[in-house]
Amino acid sequence: GDGDGDGDGDGDGDGDADCNMGGGGNGDVDYSYLWVANTAQGSISKIDTQSMTELARYYSDPNPAAASPSRTSVNIDGRYAAVSNRGTGTVSMYASQVEDCIDKNNDGMITTSPDKDTLVPYDQEECRIWTTTVNPPIAEYVGGPRGTTFDPGIFNQGTCEYDAQKLWVGWHTSNGIAYMGRIDINSGVQDATVQIDGWPASHAPYGAAMDGDGNVWFTGVFQDDLWRVNSKTLELSHWNSGMGHTPYGMTVDFNGLPWFGGYCGPISYFDPQLQTFHLIPDTNSCHRGIAVDLNYQVWVASNANGGAGCGLIQVDGNTKTWVKNHYFPQCGTPVGVSIDIEGKVWIVDYDGWAWRLDPETELAEQLPIAGVHYTYSDMTGGALKAVFVPE
Structure with missing residues (x-):
């Protein structure tokens, strides 16, 4: 991808007119959702990013x-x-389209949450495809699964679909040993496990993201460490910056560079070819989630206790320089940042709402989302779509 902003990360289409990716790969846009964890309720919300509507809620465990x-x-x-x-050491997967939901009780219809206020009992929700307990089991809450990222597998030109898709998730069993587990998305079976000895962080692997070469990158919170797992060979690599960049949120851009939002530290990135860490000047704040759009703008949540105050920090990925700080009429504890199919930036606030920012007009629109949301990661799929485009 080259970040030219046309929505597919690869310039002017890919010459394969037969494959129109629903959900906005390289063809017509059919749907785009933001998935927000409702931390206290133990549920996940499905939000239509284009109409700014919360469509449904599902119990997560x-x-x-x-x-x-x-x-x-x-x-x-x-x-x-x-x-x-x-808290429970499980991972659950949901279908966004009713045709992918499963009629588990064979009554000829899909039983599913009809709106944001009506949750179907956990075991009756037929758009919950599976729930898997990670193995070996977690050590208490701090070891519970955190860093989570899909692996798109292999694009099949014959079917115009992705085969052998996986989900990677990180957890730890006791201080000193962490794991990255691979789950087959069709079966929900954990089919590979990578053990990380000498895990330095109190919490489980905190953030995880794929690059375009099929590597899973992940971090430990407040540590200067970065790890990479080759999803094909399961080879593990490790770097330590020694620079005090204290990563909290992380993502990987379409050029393969991991980016980090430092918690009460700078925004930074890692160059895998040079194997060097770089700090962005003038960005010291208390950052949380981070996302990169197709115009190579980097967007980072900033909390009130940091130098930038409560809002969203913009960095230019081309020049690796600070651009500006964006502020909102209401700002509590912004956590998650994600880019939708239209290139708009979503920032989810712990305190019960989300903002959608149009980077071109700087128009910010607010969507109330009931409950508290300690949620982030690639909540729209925008990061994965930016690095993986069918050739």
Whole structure:
């Protein structure tokens, strides 16, 4: 991808007119959703990003009161979303389209949440495809699954679909040993596990994102460490910056560079070819989530206790320089940042709402979302679509 802003990350289409990716790969836009974890309720909300409407809510675990869902991730064609439950050590996947839901009780219809106020009981929700408990089991809440990212697998030109899709998730069993587990999205079976010895962080792998070469990148919170797993060979690599950049949120851009929002530190990135870390000047703040759009603008949530105050920081990925700080009429604790199919920036506030910012006009629109939302990751699938485009 080259970030030319036409929505597909690769310039003027790819010459394959037969494959129109629903959900906004390289063809017609059929749907675009933001998936927000409702942390206290133990549920996940499905939000139409174009109409700014919360369409439905689904319980994330059989024990929603204990689940504490946080990281959400969307697959390459937008058909599925996953959420990891920190408190119970489970991961659940949902279908965004009713035709992908499963008539589990064979009554000839799909039983599913009809709106944001009506949740179907966990075991009756037929748009919940599966729930998997990570193995080996987590060590308490701090070890619960956090970093979560889909692997699109292989694009099949014959079917115009992605085959062998996986979901990667990170957790730990005790301080000192962490895991990145790979789950087959069709079966929900954990089919590979990478053990990380000498895990330095109190919490589980905190953020995770794929690059276009099929590597999974992940971080430990407040640590200067970065890891990479080759999704094909399962080879593990590790770097430490020693620069005190204290990553909190992370993402990978369409050039393969991991970016980090430092918690009470700078915005930074890693150059995999040079194997060097770089800090962005004038960006010290208390950052949370981070996302990169197709115009190579980097958007980072900033909390009130940081130098930039409560809002959204914009960095130019081309020049690697600070652009400006964006502020909103209401700002509590912004956490998650994600880019939708139209290139608009979503910032989800812990305190019960989201803002949608149009980068061109700087128009900000607010959507109330009931409950508290300690949620971030690739909540729209925009990051994955930016790095993986069918050739």
